[in-house]
Amino acid sequence: MPDVLQPPSPAVLPGTTPDERPARRTLLDQIARLEDELSQLFCSTWPRQGFDWSVRSHGGPRMLSLAELETLRDDLADRLGAARRALSDRTYVEEQHRMRIEEMLLEPEKHKWVRVSNEDIGEPGCKHWHVRPRWGVLGMLLSWWRVRISSGCPLAT
Amino acid sequence: MSAEPDLTAGWVDAELAEEFPDLGLAAVRVEARSGRSPFAVRDRLRELSDRFTGSKVVHMRQDPVPWAYRVFFRQVGVDPDSDRTPVERIAVERLEWGGLRSQNLLDDALVIATVETGVPVIAFDADTVGEHLGLRLSRPGEELGSGRPLSVRQIVVADEDRPLSVLFGEISEERGVTRRTRRMVLVALRVKGVPEISVEEALWTAADVLTENQ
Numbered sequence: 001m002p003d004v005l006q007p008p009s010p011a012v013l014p015g016t017t018p019d020e021r022p023a024r025r026t027l028l029d030q031i032a033r034l035e036d037e038l039s040q041l042f043c044s045t046w047p048r049q050g051f052d053w054s055v056r057s058h059g060g061p062r063m064l065s066l067a068e069l070e071t072l073r074d075d076l077a078d079r080l081g082a083a084r085r086a087l088s089d090r091t092y093v094e095e096q097h098r099m100r101i102e103e104m105l106l107e108p109e110k111h112k113w114v115r116v117s118n119e120d121i122g123e124p125g126c127k128h129w130h131v132r133p134r135w136g137v138l139g140m141l142l143s144w145w146r147v148r149i150s151s152g153c154p155l156a157t
Numbered sequence: 158m159s160a161e162p163d164l165t166a167g168w169v170d171a172e173l174a175e176e177f178p179d180l181g182l183a184a185v186r187v188e189a190r191s192g193r194s195p196f197a198v199r200d201r202l203r204e205l206s207d208r209f210t211g212s213k214v215v216h217m218r219q220d221p222v223p224w225a226y227r228v229f230f231r232q233v234g235v236d237p238d239s240d241r242t243p244v245e246r247i248a249v250e251r252l253e254w255g256g257l258r259s260q261n262l263l264d265d266a267l268v269i270a271t272v273e274t275g276v277p278v279i280a281f282d283a284d285t286v287g288e289h290l291g292l293r294l295s296r297p298g299e300e301l302g303s304g305r306p307l308s309v310r311q312i313v314v315a316d317e318d319r320p321l322s323v324l325f326g327e328i329s330e331e332r333g334v335t336r337r338t339r340r341m342v343l344v345a346l347r348v349k350g351v352p353e354i355s356v357e358e359a360l361w362t363a364a365d366v367l368t369e370n371q
Contacts, residue, residue: 060234
């Protein structure tokens, strides 16, 4: 009797939904890690202003679905990336300002009336460096320039 | 210091416990009334205010306990930069007002406990809530008190029968502490990364402030 090939058995479909737990746990860990990095970055940026730290809320406190956890993770990663880029750009500009202060101190006559503040170099306080002529108009006419460094914030009234 | 009051551990719904294995609730019952804070409490608030400087508040989010609550806020869909964690909210208010303002004995006790430990504490009227408090998800059609609908799967503090408050949020009017309250139940939430001793200390601190100033 010739051998007859048995038809392949139909694919077995799972009777239950896949277990989401490992994926959820991974996402929760990722969210915790991203929040940690975001907090570190927030502290690094202080006292600079103008960074956006908000990440869309999901109407909590509640148990988020897997898709919502994924969206939250992606939003946090995007926010972290954007904040890092913004800080990198800001620190580059601040470095340029620091170099400019050095140049102002070395050759004030080449930086007439230039004013750089603490905020421009990412530092707290109201101190600023300002290239001004010595003795007013006479200094301007004779090109006697110097850097005046302010003593700090005005007293509160 | 008075004898340490008995702390009880609350229950956590199975689904929540599976998602957040370190989530926990602790409670303590105290015989106390609120009212105007005495000088000693207001003085303690003043001392605590001196701990906060702008730089400290900024770096607070990297301290282990406040950070743990920030992470939990994120994981349950709350943006801690919009809806601040309790200790951060107190710190920011301190900066805005130049001090920790005394409100009443209960609120002052909760602020002192939260600032000292970083762990948020809330209070209910012990005579209007059940014996066993815990955490669970809200059920379809459920309301907080009378007429405040809860969205589905919201995390709530509940007793055996009903939700008492939204986690870190609104407390049911009928279950909160009022002028008529004579016994309170203080509740603190523990999340991953917060040592149990911090939660216990938060409850003991709040209970001490309340009972020693009756």
